[in-house]
Amino acid sequence: MEPDAAAAAQNPNPSTGPPAISAYYQTRAEHHAVVSSDWLAHAAAAASLPSSDAADAAADAATSLLSPGSNGGGGVIEEFNFWRRKPEAAEAVAAIMALAAVIRSSRATTMMELEIELKKASDKLKSWDATSISLSAACDLFMRFVTRTSHLEHEKFDAAKSRLIERGEKFGEISLKARKTIAMLSQDFISDGCTILVHGYSRVVLEVLKLAASNRKLFRVLCTEGRPDRTGLRMSNELAALGIPVKVLIDSAVAYSMDEVDMVFVGADGVVESGGIINMMGTYQIALVAHSMNKPVYVAAESYKFARLYPLDQKDMTPAHRPIDFGVPIPLGVEVETSARDYTPPQYLTLLLTDLGVLTPSVVSDELIQLYL
Amino acid sequence: MPDVQPLVSEFVLKLKRRKVEGSHAVARQTAELLRSVVSQHRMGSTNQAAALADAVRGVGEQLIAANPIELAVGNIVRRVLHIIKEEDISSTAVGIEGLSVTAESDDEYDSGNDDHPTLSAAVLAAHARNALRAPSLQTLLEDIPVSTALSRSASSAGDSDGKSGDKSSKARKLKHDVIAAIGDLIDEIDTCYDQISEQAVEHIHQNEVILTLGRSRTVKEFLYAAKEKKRYFRVFVAEGAPRYQGHVLAKELVEKGVQTTVITDSAVFAMISRVNMVIVGAHAIMANGGVIAPVGMNMVALAAQRHAVPFVVVAGSHKLCPLYPHNPEVLLNELKSPSDLLDFGEFSNCMNFSTQDGTPLLNVVNPTFDYVPPKLVSLFITDTGGHSPSYMYRLIAEYYSADDLVVRRKSTSS
Numbered sequence: 001m002e003p004d005a006a007a008a009a010q011n012p013n014p015s016t017g018p019p020a021i022s023a024y025y026q027t028r029a030e031h032h033a034v035v036s037s038d039w040l041a042h043a044a045a046a047a048s049l050p051s052s053d054a055a056d057a058a059a060d061a062a063t064s065l066l067s068p069g070s071n072g073g074g075g076v077i078e079e080f081n082f083w084r085r086k087p088e089a090a091e092a093v094a095a096i097m098a099l100a101a102v103i104r105s106s107r108a109t110t111m112m113e114l115e116i117e118l119k120k121a122s123d124k125l126k127s128w129d130a131t132s133i134s135l136s137a138a139c140d141l142f143m144r145f146v147t148r149t150s151h152l153e154h155e156k157f158d159a160a161k162s163r164l165i166e167r168g169e170k171f172g173e174i175s176l177k178a179r180k181t182i183a184m185l186s187q188d189f190i191s192d193g194c195t196i197l198v199h200g201y202s203r204v205v206l207e208v209l210k211l212a213a214s215n216r217k218l219f220r221v222l223c224t225e226g227r228p229d230r231t232g233l234r235m236s237n238e239l240a241a242l243g244i245p246v247k248v249l250i251d252s253a254v255a256y257s258m259d260e261v262d263m264v265f266v267g268a269d270g271v272v273e274s275g276g277i278i279n280m281m282g283t284y285q286i287a288l289v290a291h292s293m294n295k296p297v298y299v300a301a302e303s304y305k306f307a308r309l310y311p312l313d314q315k316d317m318t319p320a321h322r323p324i325d326f327g328v329p330i331p332l333g334v335e336v337e338t339s340a341r342d343y344t345p346p347q348y349l350t351l352l353l354t355d356l357g358v359l360t361p362s363v364v365s366d367e368l369i370q371l372y373l
Numbered sequence: 374m375p376d377v378q379p380l381v382s383e384f385v386l387k388l389k390r391r392k393v394e395g396s397h398a399v400a401r402q403t404a405e406l407l408r409s410v411v412s413q414h415r416m417g418s419t420n421q422a423a424a425l426a427d428a429v430r431g432v433g434e435q436l437i438a439a440n441p442i443e444l445a446v447g448n449i450v451r452r453v454l455h456i457i458k459e460e461d462i463s464s465t466a467v468g469i470e471g472l473s474v475t476a477e478s479d480d481e482y483d484s485g486n487d488d489h490p491t492l493s494a495a496v497l498a499a500h501a502r503n504a505l506r507a508p509s510l511q512t513l514l515e516d517i518p519v520s521t522a523l524s525r526s527a528s529s530a531g532d533s534d535g536k537s538g539d540k541s542s543k544a545r546k547l548k549h550d551v552i553a554a555i556g557d558l559i560d561e562i563d564t565c566y567d568q569i570s571e572q573a574v575e576h577i578h579q580n581e582v583i584l585t586l587g588r589s590r591t592v593k594e595f596l597y598a599a600k601e602k603k604r605y606f607r608v609f610v611a612e613g614a615p616r617y618q619g620h621v622l623a624k625e626l627v628e629k630g631v632q633t634t635v636i637t638d639s640a641v642f643a644m645i646s647r648v649n650m651v652i653v654g655a656h657a658i659m660a661n662g663g664v665i666a667p668v669g670m671n672m673v674a675l676a677a678q679r680h681a682v683p684f685v686v687v688a689g690s691h692k693l694c695p696l697y698p699h700n701p702e703v704l705l706n707e708l709k710s711p712s713d714l715l716d717f718g719e720f721s722n723c724m725n726f727s728t729q730d731g732t733p734l735l736n737v738v739n740p741t742f743d744y745v746p747p748k749l750v751s752l753f754i755t756d757t758g759g760h761s762p763s764y765m766y767r768l769i770a771e772y773y774s775a776d777d778l779v780v781r782r783k784s785t786s787s
Contacts, residue, residue: 145514167514174513188699303510351661351697356508357775358697360661360747362763371510 022320024091024132024269025340028280029229029322031087032201076102076121077128080135090203092138092304093175095125099142100168103161111157118146131320131340133270133278137307142168144371178302178355179204183211186265186353189298192218194262197254197290200226200280201235202267204300208353209265213242221246222257224282228324231280251282255289264290268301271354272309273368275346275361277301278317281339287348296350303354306368311343377413380406381432388439388446396445396656397590400691401562403436403449408555411453416544422461425551429453433780442707442742444657444665444694451695451777452558453551458774460550464543508775561756565689566591568756570598576685576754581606581649584682586638587613587667588622589654591687595754596652600631607632609648613667614638615713615739638669645676655688657705659698660769662747662762665705668740674749683751690755693765695773701744711737 079101083094102121108114122139129135146164182204190196190212196219198205209221221239223246226232232248239246249257264286268277277283277299290297311317322340330336346361353359356367384406386392393399407429414428433450440446569591577583577599583606585592596608608631612619619635626633636644645651651673657665664670664686677684698705714737747762754760760768 141510141514148511171514188697191700303513306510355513356510358660360763360766363766366767367510 022131022322022340023129024135025229025280025320025322027084027091028231030085032229032231032234075105076125080125080128089172090134090175090302091132092134092141092302093172095135095138096142096168096171098125099139100165100171103165103168106161109157111160114161115143115146118143130318133272133307133309134305137270138304140308140372141304175302175304178304179207181355182300182302182353183207185358186298186300187212187215187217189263189353190217190219195220195222195260197222197224197257197261197264197286198235199224199232199264199266199283199286201231202300204267204302205265206235206238208300209239209244210242213244219244222249222261223247224249224251224254224286226280226282227251228322254282254286258289258293258295261290261295264295264297266297266299268299268305269341270305270307270309271299271301271352271364272307272311272343273365274310275349275352275364276311277344277349277352278309278311278341279344281342284314284342284344284348287344291348297348299349299352301352301354303356303367306364308368308372314343317341317343377406377410377432380409381435385435385439388436388443391440393443395590396443396692397562397565397689399440399443400445400449400689401559403446404453404555404559404562406436407432407449407453408552408559411548411551411555414548416548418544421544421547422457425548426454426457429457430780437780442705444696444705445691447696447780448657448691448694449558450780451773452691453555454777454780455772455774456554456558457551460547460554464547464550562689562691565691565756566594569687569689569754570594572754572759573598574602574604576650576652576759577604577606578649579605582609582647583607584609584611584641584644584648584651584673584677585622585653586611586619586641586669586673587616587654588618588625589687591654591689592652593622593625595687596626596631597629600629605632607634609634609636609644611636611638611641611669611673613669618667638672641673642676642679645673645680645682648677648680648682651677651682651684653684653686655686655692656742657692657694658686658688658753658765659701660695660766661697662750662753662765663698663701664745664747664750665698665701665742666745668743671743671745671749674745678749684745684749685752685754686745686750687754690757690768690772693755693768693772695769695778698744701742705742705744707741709739709741711739713739 076098080094080098083089083097084091086094089097099118099122102118103114106114106117108117122143126136126139145167186208190208196209198209198221212219221236221244223232223236223239225248226235227250236246236248266277266279266283266286268279270278272278287297309317320340321338324336324338326336349361351358352361352364356363359367384402388399393402410429410432411425414425417424429450433447433454436446436450573595577596583596585596585608599606608626610619610623610626610633612635614637623633623635653666653670653673655664655666659665666686674684676682720735747765750762752759752761753765755768757768
């Protein structure tokens with residue numbers, strides 16, 4: 001994990017080379033994927049939490065010794081990378097933690113100065129990994145919060161500053177709470193005896209299914225493999241550990257199995273203004289198949305993933321690439337589609353289950369407009 | 374409280390026996406009952422609004438359990454709970470003066486207010502409104518902080534004892550306001566037909582052909598209003614088996630001089646190509662824009678979609694339900710007596726229970742409702758205007774508070 005992360009830290013910027021690898025999807029793969037064949041052993045090691053946690057904590061402590069010394073622009077990215085490496089922290093949490101750290105180390109004496117400094121840091125963070133939607137959405141959200149707070153009731157700069165830091169650091173909790181809320185809201189949608197299709201690994205979807213299982217609901221899960229990082233294997237492993245009957249499919253077997261499916265549950269990397277979602281490759285085709293067979297598609301996503309983007313088609317996004325291992329050498333002169341994500345338009349989604357409540361796709365733009373206009 | 378109990382039990386019994394017909398009557402009677410519950414409620418010295426809301430919730434729980442299919446009951450209970458909250462907040466915002474009686478059911482807000490009574494009224498009102506509103510992106514980062522960021526000593530403890538006289542008058546005012554607001558709600562339920570039919574001329578044009586199914590009072594008033602404005606149009610009425618309410622509507626329309634044709638339900642698809650617009654009533658509108666409507670409606674909606682005919686649903690806002698339908702065909706449906714379909718004597722020889730394992734060979738199923746998914750609905754016309762199905766959530770956010778979706782007494786839930 002260490003050398004990988006170092007590599008990602010070195011060269012994640014898509015502008016540097018043609019086959020630029022998306023740092024966001026790199027992190028996802030590190031956290032959720034089972035790249036090697038002995039994935040069971042790996043998962044078992046991950047399951048024995050206490051020991052690995054201790055190791056993690058030690059590693060964190062080591063890194064945290066390094067990170068806070070930095071102030072000014074360069075520190076944001078280090079701080080962000082530090083948080084990003086924690087498997088439980090969402091990317092948005094890492095971004096907001098990093099921005100909160102900027103505020104803490106800032107020597108600004110007025111709100112205006114602080115805002116400018118923060119703007120610089122957030123721009124830097126955003127351009128560092130332009131492929132991550134939740135990163136830029138979280139930066140925007142926090143900037144918006146800072147702007148609104150400054151001309152709110154606080155007269156004293158220090159009070160405002162400490163409040164901003166405190167709120168930023170609470171964001172991890174907010175994120176966890178959001179997942180819990182989503183899990184609670186979605187319980188009504190899972191009925192006894194139903195079959196749920198999930199695509200790859202998603203923390204929120206796992207939380208939903210976990211809660212349903214602990215509510216003694218009886219249901220079956222079909223889990224896609226989630227090539228190329230095979231995050232679905234990790235998902236199925238965790239589901240099986242919870243005692244949920246689970247079946248793994250290859251990604252191309254979705255249409256074949258759709259008639260036994262009652263509903264599709266997917267997570268999202270980002271929810272865009274149209275109400276559609278951007279998610280790992282394959283989500284769009286699953287939604288299309290589900291739509292044509294009249295099966296509901298539910299998206300479980302935290303509201304801080306709502307992004308001010310309006311993709312018009314699949315190619316209308318910052319390209320996010322990832323290496324794909326085909327197992328055999330690719331013939332010379334053959335191109336490989338390495339895009340890591342796709343866009344699912346809103347008409348193929350039934351409902352969004354978010355911490356703001358159960359929403360129809362059209363609510364997303366409403367929320368965004370309320371916040372940013 | 375004991376004074377209203379007989380009233381409550383009487384209404385519960387009526388609901389259980391399905392003696393109250395139609396969501397309008399149910400909504401109105403529920404609102405009236407809740408008004409008397411509120412007026413009989415004895416206000417305590419602290420937390421009046423919470424106690425009041427709890428009393429309403431207790432009654433509401435019984436009413437909803439009495440007939441869970443009749444969603445209008447739950448809607449009105451939630452509306453009243455929302456009213457109590459709103460009135461409470463507006464009264465706190467007006468007479469802010471060191472009163473720690475927010476009595477918000479929302480705990481965060483409660484503690485927030487107690488912590489710093491010196492905050493300006495405007496700020497407090499803003500926070501109160503935030504607490505009332507559904508969670509949004511705007512409040513994602515800032516909802517909890519008020520109570521934690523600035524911790525000032527609770528200086529209002531001494532005040533609250535000294536101002537008990539002031540408080541009781543405040544409590545009376547709150548109660549009075551709530552009763553007045555429920556009165557407004559009842560008026561709104563009564564006048565919803567007028568509000569809806571005012572919009573009729575905007576939607577029904579000269580020489581159009583309208584199709585409807587069964588009989589809905591809202592639809593009737595809507596068509597009447599267009600007729601009164603000298604619009605000439607024709608109406609196809611599908612009879613609405615098995616209750617044949619369509620026959621009644623046809624008679625009523627003819628009396629007003631509307632050109633009317635009665636067709637069987639099964640002829641809807643044959644006629645739909647000649648129709649300009651389908652206008653129907655509803656039993657309830659769900660939060661996703663789906664409609665619970667009299668049986669046969671889904672077929673009409675599908676026929677309308679096939680021929681790209683606008684499918685318009687007219688309904689008062691008391692039919693707006695903040696819940697999402699889960700398996701609505703089964704869970705939000707009611708099976709009525711088979712006597713609507715068959716005469717009792719007619720099939721008596723088929724009802725032979727002695728065959729096989731004691732189950733008769735003939736089954737009669739008489740469901741009351743259909744679920745029409747939101748994608749089949751073109752437009753909703755409510756008393757607040759025309760809305761697309763995907764906009765229903767907005768109206769719901771206006772009428773209900775998010776934490777009232779489950780009507781249950783606080784004491785039992787916590």
